[in-house]
Every structure is written in C-alpha cells, then in structure tokens.
Amino acid sequence: MRLPLLAALATGIALPALANSWDDTVAAAKGQTVYWNAWGGDERTNDFIAWASGQLEAEYGITIQQVKLTDTAEAVTRVIAEKAAGQTEGGSVDMIWINGANFLSMKQQGLLLGPFLSDLPNAKYLDLSEGSAAVVDFTIATEGYESPWRLAKFVLTYDSARVAEPPKSMAALLDWSTASPGRFTHPAVSNFMGATFLKQALIELTPDASVLQGEATDEAFETATAPLWAWYDELRPTLWREGSTFPENESILQQMLNDGEVDFAMAFDPAAAAAAVERGLLPETVRSYAPEGGSIGNISFVAIPFNAANKEGAMVVANFLLDPATQAKAQDITVLGSYSVLDPAKLDDAARAAFAALPSSPALPTNEELGRTLNEPHPSWMTRIAEEWARRYTE
Template sequence: MRLPILTAVLLAAALPLRAESWDEIVAAARGQTVYWNAWGGDERTNDFIAWASDQVEAQYGVTIQQVKLADTAEAVTRVVAEKAAGQDADGSVDMIWINGANFLSMKEQGLLHGPFVADLPNARYLDLSPGSAASVDFTVPVEGYEAPWRLAKFVMTYDSARVETPPRSMAALLEWSAANPGRFTHPAVSNFMGATFLKQALIELTPDASALQGPATEGNFDAATAPLWAWYDALRPTLWRGGETFPENASVQEQMLNDGAVDISMAFDPASAAAAIEKGLLPETARAYALEGGTIGNISFVAIPYNAAHKEGAMVVANFLLDPATQAHAQDITVLGSFAVLDPAKLGEAERAAFNALPTSPALPTLEALGPTLIEPHPSWMTMIAEAWAERYTR
C-alpha cells in the first residue's frame, strides 16, 4: 500500500540518516584501540584477530588489542564490577566474543550498548528475520545487542582408513561402539565439547525436542532426559577405558584420533579436520561429517558493553567482521575455516565468486552435506545436564 505523501515525508524525516551517522562513527573511531576480550585458546582464531587488527588499522585507523580469556565470564565479571563501582563510562572492555548464558546475563543486567547492529552497513548481508540463527542466541532474542561474526556447527570426525561407514545417529553410534569397544570416547562433560555431545544426543533422543527451547526445570528435566541416560548407560561401558576417564577437551581427543587410540572424534567446527590435516595434526584419511537430521549449530557474536570506552571503534570492528571479503577470508581452511554468517541470497555475483574460489579439501563437508542446523537448547539445559552427568557417573 502507498503511504500518503505527508506521512511518507514525516517518516523519512524521523528515520536516522544511516550513511551520515555511520560516517560520524567512523570518524570518531579513528585513532581508537579496541580492547576485544576473546577466548584465547585457539591459535588460528588469535592469528585471525591479529590479521583483522592490521586490516582495520590500515582502512580505518583503528587498532584491535586482543585480551585473551580462558573464560568469557572473566570479561563479564569485569563489566559487572565496573558498574558496581559506578564506572559508567571509559570501561576497560570494548568488545566481547560472547554467547549464550553470558549474553543473557549481560542483557538482563543492562550491561550492553545498543541496539547497534542495524547501524552497521554490512548488516544488510544478514538474515535478521525472527527465529533466524543471527537473531537468536541460545534461544535468547538478540534484538540488535550483539553482531554475528562466525558460524560453528557440531561435526564428528573419523579416520576413513579404519572406519568404512561411520555412525550417523546416536542410536547407530551406540551400536558401532558396542561392536568396536574402546574405539570411541568424548571430551569430559565439564568441557563445552563434552556437554555439547550430550546435548546433541538429547535432541535426538528426547520425546519432545521443542521443550528444550524453554528453560530446564525440576519439573521437566527428568522426563526429557530419561532416554538420554538410558542410552548413555548402555554406551559408557563400550567407551575408551570403559568410560572411567575422558580426554580433557576436543583438541586432546583429536590427538587421540591422530595417534590411533580412537577412531572417531568430534568438533564444533566443520573445517577442523581439513585444517588439522593441513598442519599435520590428523592423517590425510580423516573426514568430518554431520549426523542425519542435522547437528547443533550456533553463531558466535560480539557485543559491546554499555560503558565501553571505545564504542565507535568496536562498531567499526563489528562491521568489518561482517564484510563479505572478511567472511570469505575467515572461511578459508588455511586461515580459520569458519563458515560465513552471511545470507548467500544477499550476496552479489562477485562476492559469491570469492567464496566459490576458496580452497577445499576431501575432509571438508559441503554446506549441503552438513544438513540442517539444529538450534541450541536453552542455556539451562547444558548446566543441568553437566550436573546430572557428574552426579550419575563420577560418584
């Protein structure tokens, strides 16, 4: 329907002049150093952030200083402490690589700057429709308070020289592990990867997966997880070392796959096997694959604290991370191997060509082979699953 001319004029006057506003943000950002608090446990990610700093400094006069975290909660705690001390400006944290429970905590406490995503010119490449992966973070609506920057997805990795047909469901995995005792394990459930493995199994085995999109409670937890524990009770005795001990994290399990101690590993990165082969950390015969029906996936986001000293610089960095050229560079398996967060339908011909020209590998699954992306359960499920697992199996 066409708007009356006067109404259209008034609406146009009320809308922000995004181009001019963005120019002002870019001008204010020049000379700023953005303290990006990001998990520092992955060498490829650290190298990518260093590359991004070189790029934004050359293009915008903005520098990135990575503050390497062992746990994202460290940065959240710092912002909470600053607010308690009345430091509502010039905060020490400019940007945080954040997800899930930490984002929810900051959002509920009013610790986030924004909404700002709509102000980023490169947000036009995103699918921000309600319920899309870029608009929901562990079931929590983003509402413009954090910007996507990389896509993660659960995959299994196997050595095709030792496993001809890998199991493609949790039920099939139980059968395979029973037939091949000691050749499979998972990271400790206290680790994110181990808990994600159990969440993936829960989605497949629970009677009503839609219930996982709401909070886990004492009232719904037992019924939802009963099939999971029955399955795991049968799986555990077949695991490496009888399920009495577990690798510390996914990197340790990947090393076990390389050493031939197990035949199957797992990761939250579809390109991890291809990247590991490039570095000589896995045999050429390693292959990554997704389970039938899809696997858990989520988008990693960056958020800006409400009291950040360099909000403009942080917005420039967030926008740079969404540039199609940046996303293509990040997807390169020799760089980072993270699948793009952009909507392919919104890319131009030249931008799509850049992605199509990226190096590939037999170990790298295609986007089609990865299948559907299953939305993460509410953050409370991971917490309660880890606690219940520890109570059941570490007494």
C-alpha cells in the same frame, strides 16, 4: 592493505543518514585499541583475529588486543564487577565473543551496549527477518545487542583409514563404541564441546525435542533427559579409559585422533578437520560428517559491554567482521574455515565469486551433507546438563 574485494564492496552504502552517523563512529574509533575478549583455545581463530587487527590498523587506525579466555564467563564476571563498583565508563572489556547463557545473563542485567547491529553498514548482508539464525541466540532474541561473526555446526570427525562406516546417530554410536571399546571419547562436559555433544544426544534421544526450546524446569528436565542418562550409562564404560577421565577440550581430542589413540573427534566447526589437514595436524584420511537426523547449529556473536572504553572501535571491528571479503577470508580452510553468516541472496556477483573460488577438501562436508540444522536448546538446558552430568559421574 585489505583485500581488493573489501574496497569494492564497501562502496555504495545506502541510507545517507546512517553513513553520516557511521562516519562519526569511524572517526571516533581512530587510534583506539579494542580489547576483544575471545576464547583463546583455537590457534586458527587466534591467527585470524591477529590478521583482522592488521587489516583494521591499516584501514582505520584501530588495533585489536585479544584477551584470550578459557571461559567466556571470565569476561562477563569482570563486567559485572565493574558495574557493581559503579564503573559506567572506561571498562576493561570492549567486545566479547559470546553465546547462549552468557549473552542472556548480560542482557538481563543491562550489561550490554545497544541495540547497535542496525548501525553497522555491513548488517545489510544479513538475513534479519524474524526467527533468522542471525537474530536468535540459543532461543533468545538478540534484539540488536549482538552482531554475528561466524557460523558453527556440530560434526563428528573420524579417520576413514580405521573406520569404514561411521555411526550416523547417537544410538548407532553406542553400538559402535560397544563393539570398539576404548576408541571413542568426548571432551569434558565442563567444556563447551563436551556439553554440546550431550545436547546433540539429548535432541536425538528425547521423546519431544520441542520442549527444549523452553526453560528447563525441574519436571521438563527430568522427563526429557531420562533417555539421555540411560543411553550414557551404557556408553560410558565403552569409552576411552572406561570414561574415568576425559580430554580437556576438542583440540586435545583432535590430537588424540591424530595420534591414533581414538578413532573420533568432534567440533562445532564443519571445516575444522579440513583446516587441520591443511596444516598437517590430521591425516588426509580424516572425514567430517553430521548425524543423519541433523546437527546442532548456531551463529557465534560479538557483543559490546555497556561501559566499554572503546565502543566506537568495537563497532568498527564488528562491522569489519561482516564484510563479505572478511567472511570469505574466514571461510577459507587454509585460514580459518569458518562458514559465513551472510545471506547469499544479499551478496553481489564479486562477493559470490570470492566464495566460489575458495579451496575445498575431501575432509570438508558440503552443505547438503551437513543436512538439517537443529535448534539450540534454551541456555538453561546446557547449564543443567553439565551440572547433572557432574553429579552423576564425578561426585
């Protein structure tokens, strides 16, 4: 059965017309298997999706089949191929965990179902005001074609038993790594986490970060990234193995931190280290923090392709992910540790109590410690940074 709080919070939905329409959606979804294409590189996330499947099956007769991706573009490519083949119904992808450039690509090509967010009863718990993080994806207005499900923010993680005072900025990180050669590295830039590390550095080092909110034209890119490459040219020789090779992803980097091979890891989840400590995957001396000037943050979304075979089931899954009790479950560091996307001002007393009762950890930074959230650059910056880094340092 679902958590008791779920049932309590599901009552009293306003707008009867929406409720009637939603009843039809729920009825049509019964018995469907939703093929959720989601990055499969994190065990906690995979376990959470499996838990959600069990809850949905008990409550709605819906099953989630996670299609584990190494790159979201895999699912996007499948939908593109199906459209090209004229397959406008019965598509193989029912729902995608998506962000940024992949969302922009699908939106521009008319590959998404929607807008559907306003049809979800639990959307009432979101801040849907103009410019809110819940309605903007890497500077792109979602316009109801995506539904939020988890909050992400860049943090660095270090072992306090080995590092007394961690560097609080990218300039300070260069100084630290120069004094401690071989003790810092980052995931490969072809990986999202590696590219995010460079974007964080870019925002800190570029003379005018506001230009990053627009498309990366040739002129803007050259001017904005010049300080980044000058900084990285100095940093690279100080990295683990002198920057000749890089861990494939953040999970491998976390293992390297645990093994004492490096002194830092990084994540786009402020609770990742606390959850790893809880599971015995990192020592209790690790701590996570955000750079003092703020860190890149965004909301992760789910979207439904235009030709999804089980679109009603996908909508029910998206709505379930927004339930306050589901969000509280996800924020529990013993489960997933993913910060909630909901607007606290829109929660009732029972929901607030559920969040207040969640376990804490010395490795878990407070909202105050996380500081200011820096806006993601336009998706074109991530693409060009990865390409330019590869050209400069691997060719």
